[in-house]
Amino acid sequence: MMLRLQKYDMNIVYRPGKEVVLADMLSRLHPTTGPEIDIEKSVFAVQFSADRLQQLKDETCRDPHMTALKNTIIKGWPEKPKDLPKNLRQYWSLKEELTVEDDIVLKGDRVMIPESMKQYILQTIHSGHQGIEKCRMRAKTCVYWHDLSHDIETFVKTCETSEKSTP
Numbered sequence: 001m002m003l004r005l006q007k008y009d010m011n012i013v014y015r016p017g018k019e020v021v022l023a024d025m026l027s028r029l030h031p032t033t034g035p036e037i038d039i040e041k042s043v044f045a046v047q048f049s050a051d052r053l054q055q056l057k058d059e060t061c062r063d064p065h066m067t068a069l070k071n072t073i074i075k076g077w078p079e080k081p082k083d084l085p086k087n088l089r090q091y092w093s094l095k096e097e098l099t100v101e102d103d104i105v106l107k108g109d110r111v112m113i114p115e116s117m118k119q120y121i122l123q124t125i126h127s128g129h130q131g132i133e134k135c136r137m138r139a140k141t142c143v144y145w146h147d148l149s150h151d152i153e154t155f156v157k158t159c160e161t162s163e164k165s166t167p
């Protein structure tokens, strides 16, 4: 399993349990530590290097939508969803799961990705050219954005189309 994944892309690694880099990162983000990330969840984790993590912080801070969401999480949610700006109402049902740690927004133990990094994440998730469901499974272990599932589908379909048309 490990060799097969590494052949496809160095960014996708198999490591057992707590050794997953993202898990390490998340445990650093949560100094009090939550439940351990189980092996099944960690198999397809996307590795975030220190540079990539810094980029994630920078891009999250630069992104007006993420900034608005962060402010709402930090200051507290209004009584009713209609009291939120329209573009934040999509997060109402997730409000119990959303936290801000070290300038990054987390949904549970998944990192929320700002617009400017979505393409990179999609490429990383699909780097082994697995199908839509495998990519979704991998994404669900570590990253989140509102249209993630839909964007994965579009990305994979587009990739497969261009692969077929390449001579």
Ligand SMILES: [Zn+2]
Pocket (backbone or CB within 6 Å): 126, 129, 130, 156, 159, 160, 163
């Ligand atoms: Zn592909």
